[in-house]
Amino acid sequence: MTTLTIASLDPFDESAMAAWHATYNAAASYQRSYAAPRALEEMRTQLQMENPGERLLGFTGVSGDRVVVTGTLSLSLKDNLEQAWLEVHTLPELRRNGHGSAMLSHLTAEAQAHGRCLLVTEVAYPYDARVDGSGHPDVEFLRNRGFELGIADVQRVLDLPADEALLEHLIAAAEPMHRDYEFRQFRGRVPEDIVETYGELVGSLLTESPMGDMEFEVQVMDRERIRAEEKISEASGRTKYTTVALADDGTAAAYTELVVARHTPEWAFQWGTLVRPDHRGHRLGVALKARNLLWLQRECSRPRLVRTYNAEVNTHMVAVNERMGFRPVERLGEFQRRVEPGW
Numbered sequence: 001m002t003t004l005t006i007a008s009l010d011p012f013d014e015s016a017m018a019a020w021h022a023t024y025n026a027a028a029s030y031q032r033s034y035a036a037p038r039a040l041e042e043m044r045t046q047l048q049m050e051n052p053g054e055r056l057l058g059f060t061g062v063s064g065d066r067v068v069v070t071g072t073l074s075l076s077l078k079d080n081l082e083q084a085w086l087e088v089h090t091l092p093e094l095r096r097n098g099h100g101s102a103m104l105s106h107l108t109a110e111a112q113a114h115g116r117c118l119l120v121t122e123v124a125y126p127y128d129a130r131v132d133g134s135g136h137p138d139v140e141f142l143r144n145r146g147f148e149l150g151i152a153d154v155q156r157v158l159d160l161p162a163d164e165a166l167l168e169h170l171i172a173a174a175e176p177m178h179r180d181y182e183f184r185q186f187r188g189r190v191p192e193d194i195v196e197t198y199g200e201l202v203g204s205l206l207t208e209s210p211m212g213d214m215e216f217e218v219q220v221m222d223r224e225r226i227r228a229e230e231k232i233s234e235a236s237g238r239t240k241y242t243t244v245a246l247a248d249d250g251t252a253a254a255y256t257e258l259v260v261a262r263h264t265p266e267w268a269f270q271w272g273t274l275v276r277p278d279h280r281g282h283r284l285g286v287a288l289k290a291r292n293l294l295w296l297q298r299e300c301s302r303p304r305l306v307r308t309y310n311a312e313v314n315t316h317m318v319a320v321n322e323r324m325g326f327r328p329v330e331r332l333g334e335f336q337r338r339v340e341p342g343w
């Protein structure tokens with residue numbers, strides 16, 4: 001068998017980056033109708049630019065003269081300091097040769113060397129597979145290497161253009177329940193006057209939404225990080241559409257975000273949606289999502305599909321999505337594994 005050589009990816013090396021991406025893209029799209037691999041330009045920018053909140057590293061596994069396996073490691077720098085988020089992708093035609101395991105061991109050692117002891121990853125599998133994914137090759141890969149399912153999610157999609165009359169009806173029906181809130185919408189940068197309250201709300205998404213056994217901490221989304229991530233987003237071609245509900249004391253009570261990416265313009269991505277626990281019960285969730293989608297659709301005609309992920313157990317958010325017309329297409333398992341830190 002040819003030996004595998006694993007090395008760090010230099011995102012400034014154009015041909016190395018293109019070869020890395022071709023393998024990642026082929027692996028991430030294999031046998032999936034609703035895969036959404038990040039575009040080369042987007043990935044390159046994210047790997048090249050400094051982010052005070054997160055360090056993103058790429059790795060390449062070469063056998064002969066081919067990149068047969070890729071890896072990424074993401075290290076949160078302001079919070080969740082135990083964690084390392086990782087991804088492994090092997091060319092479909094070269095699977096079951098030990099390449100994925102070798103990359104996973106390499107990423108594990110890197111994570112340990114950075115003092116991380118909680119490895120986190122995710123894997124997609126068909127909607128008609130078992131909820132926990134057992135039996136699917138990629139899930140078995142993780143389970144056989146010490147990972148456990150933390151939470152099972154479902155990807156739902158909505159074909160665009162969405163039914164505007166339905167969205168307007170949802171907005172109007174919910175309105176009497178939240179007359180005391182002010183809605184603000186912004187494309188791109190968060191307005192300076194709400195950056196702190198918005199950051200606090202967004203930072204609590206991982207702890208305030210259902211996360212099963214996943215061990216997430218509150219994220220520190222301070223002004224420095226928000227502004228840095230906005231620059232990276234802009235440079236990588238992403239545009240974020242946000243709708244926020246402000247309580248009468250100016251606090252951000254709820255938000256929702258949709259993202260369109262210049263390099264994959266046919267898709268819009270639903271990012272976070274959160275209503276703070278003390279502001280629930282006012283139909284802010286449905287109102288925000290319907291308002292944001294209506295706005296995006298009127299501003300930007302290129303996306304043909306919106307994608308959203310929800311925990312299987314997040315019945316409230318799933319009900320909101322289904323009312324808007326989303327349909328389930330694929331499952332996603334979030335997995336984790338504890339290891340010894342390496343220092």
Ligand SMILES: CC(C)(COP(=O)(O)OP(=O)(O)OC[C@H]1O[C@@H](n2cnc3c(N)ncnc32)[C@H](O)[C@@H]1OP(=O)(O)O)[C@@H](O)C(=O)NCCC(=O)NCCS
Binds near residue numbers: 028086098099140
């Ligand atoms: C998961 C993935 C990285 C594995 O890559 P690989 O190079 O085939 O990995 P290895 O050869 O080291 O290990 C494959 C393991 O997967 C599991 N596996 C694969 N096919 C399987 C099947 N049909 N039934 C049961 N287990 C299976 C086994 O544990 C197998 O190990 P074995 O061959 O020693 O039995 C690859 O399939 C891939 O790129 N998938 C898409 C991305 C992804 O889901 N990544 C995982 C999350 S990071």
